[in-house]
Amino acid sequence: MSASDKPVIVLSRCLAGENVRYDGSNAYDPFVEKLLKYVDIIPVCPEVEIGLPVPRPKIIVVKENGYKVYQPETHKDLTQPLKDFSYKFLSNLPQTDGFLLKSKSPSCGFSGTKTYKTPEGKGYIGRRKGLFAMAVKEKFPYHPAADELMLKDFYKKYIFLTKLYLFFYYRIMETEQFIREFEDILILFSKKGTQEFKKNPTYQNFLRIFSRNISEKWLNNKIPDFKGKILTSSEHKKYIIFPEELIKE
Numbered sequence: 001m002s003a004s005d006k007p008v009i010v011l012s013r014c015l016a017g018e019n020v021r022y023d024g025s026n027a028y029d030p031f032v033e034k035l036l037k038y039v040d041i042i043p044v045c046p047e048v049e050i051g052l053p054v055p056r057p058k059i060i061v062v063k064e065n066g067y068k069v070y071q072p073e074t075h076k077d078l079t080q081p082l083k084d085f086s087y088k089f090l091s092n093l094p095q096t097d098g099f100l101l102k103s104k105s106p107s108c109g110f111s112g113t114k115t116y117k118t119p120e121g122k123g124y125i126g127r128r129k130g131l132f133a134m135a136v137k138e139k140f141p142y143h144p145a146a147d148e149l150m151l152k153d154f155y156k157k158y159i160f161l162t163k164l165y166l167f168f169y170y171r172i173m174e175t176e177q178f179i180r181e182f183e184d185i186l187i188l189f190s191k192k193g194t195q196e197f198k199k200n201p202t203y204q205n206f207l208r209i210f211s212r213n214i215s216e217k218w219l220n221n222k223i224p225d226f227k228g229k230i231l232t233s234s235e236h237k238k239y240i241i242f243p244e245e246l247i248k249e
């Protein structure tokens, strides 16, 4: 089976079960284990890629002229190596349908990354993103991108999986057939964007369908009791375009 027979995601190596975390552990996640049956992965561990060993002293995100990454125990500023790696890796990616990264990480976190005022880790200012995740959002703003914590929420998981399979089917299908089959679902993301895409079906117009985030409230407005209906009513099964096992709790 070739890579294009399944959606392709960039996946944090620790979520794939590899012992690459700072303390030598992994971040096994039961949903990721299920997902692995259905996708091809491009594994990545930005911290190992820039030459950090396993185990290693922790690194932290610091808000200082933008965002930087320091290793307090060694006083090293690892910002540039991490940025250089991220730029190179993301610029050379083969076709990719989405990103699933580890939450809270100073490199991979799309959410929950503790951020400080000083390189020593003093002055906690809140939770932001990791540096690799920031680069992903900058280079691929419309692609499905989540961490394992976001996917504990039914709606976020539904949106992630739906986008992932839309990107995948767009990549492998004739555009006309793609529009015929998935118009109802594309409209969930943007009616206006879908109309533009139908008139002028370019890749840029496909991406623009995903230019705003949709929420639980939005989905429930479109289909009252969205979660219940999607899971139980055969009339609404057309809104599930990915293996049903992935959304069942």
Ligand code: SF4
Binding pocket: 012, 013, 014, 015, 020, 021, 022, 044, 045, 046, 047, 048, 102, 105, 107, 108, 109
């Ligand atoms: S979160 Fe990212 S950088 Fe940290 S161990 Fe996992 S893959 Fe590596």
